Amino acid sequence: MAQQYGDTATAQYSGDTATMTAPGSAAPDSDATTTQRYEEARAAAHRAMSNVTIVPDQLPLPTATTEPITDPDLLAYRGFKFGAAFFGWLISIAMSVLLLAAAAAAAVGTAEVLDYSRADAEAQPGAAGITAASVVVLMVTLAFFTGGYIAGRLARFDGGRQGFGVWMLALLFSVLAAGAGAFGNSQYGWLDDLNRPDVALSNDTLAMGGIVAAAALVVLALLFAILGGKAGQRYHDKIDTLLD
Numbered sequence: 001m002a003q004q005y006g007d008t009a010t011a012q013y014s015g016d017t018a019t020m021t022a023p024g025s026a027a028p029d030s031d032a033t034t035t036q037r038y039e040e041a042r043a044a045a046h047r048a049m050s051n052v053t054i055v056p057d058q059l060p061l062p063t064a065t066t067e068p069i070t071d072p073d074l075l076a077y078r079g080f081k082f083g084a085a086f087f088g089w090l091i092s093i094a095m096s097v098l099l100l101a102a103a104a105a106a107a108v109g110t111a112e113v114l115d116y117s118r119a120d121a122e123a124q125p126g127a128a129g130i131t132a133a134s135v136v137v138l139m140v141t142l143a144f145f146t147g148g149y150i151a152g153r154l155a156r157f158d159g160g161r162q163g164f165g166v167w168m169l170a171l172l173f174s175v176l177a178a179g180a181g182a183f184g185n186s187q188y189g190w191l192d193d194l195n196r197p198d199v200a201l202s203n204d205t206l207a208m209g210g211i212v213a214a215a216a217l218v219v220l221a222l223l224f225a226i227l228g229g230k231a232g233q234r235y236h237d238k239i240d241t242l243l244d
């Protein structure tokens with residue numbers, strides 16, 4: 001279809017091809033040029049639409065897989081704190097003394113009530129030794145839980161590390177004390193009096209029982225010190241949750 005108004009050009013549309021024919025011009029050349037430009041324009045528009053990217057208006061909210069946003073100023077307060085671990089260790093030593101004294105007093109009172117004499121203990125040395133070792137391990141474990149809790153409360157952050165620090169300090173001082181005791185024993189023979197013939201247990205049995213009790217004490221003290229540190233930190237976490 002073609003329409004002409006005065007000196008205006010004649011436009012012809014055929015399918016997806018548009019041609020512009022002006023009066024007095026060659027129609028075939030003009031049609032080819034216009035068709036080529038139209039195809040180039042379509043190709044450019046297609047490339048532009050395929051490269052379009054959608055920019056979100058706001059950043060996505062953090063999910064469970066993304067790390068929480070932490071204030072850089074708070075990072076200086078995180079990590080292991082020697083002061084908190086040291087005072088937690090002091091509390092654990094004090095609690096060990098108090099709990100062992102209380103357990104000893106309770107044992108004496110129970111023996112008086114049940115009429116449990118030394119002869120009864122010598123008659124069953126294995127049971128008496130296991131009971132005494134279990135009570136000692138339990139009391140020291142509770143003491144380390146208390147020390148870890150104090151360290152976690154003092155440091156506020158990373159309670160597990162503070163509890164581990166309490167245990168490490170205790171282990172370090174225990175090794176130093178054991179080394180000093182071994183040196184003193186080599187010079188003065190302090191442990192010679194411990195080899196008493198009235199104890200109805202062999203030295204090998206006593207040594208094996210001591211090793212088992214020491215290993216249980218070390219493992220349980222470490223576990224409960226870390227748990228105590230986390231419990232001390234949880235106190236501050238609850239307050240932060242309420243403040244938020």
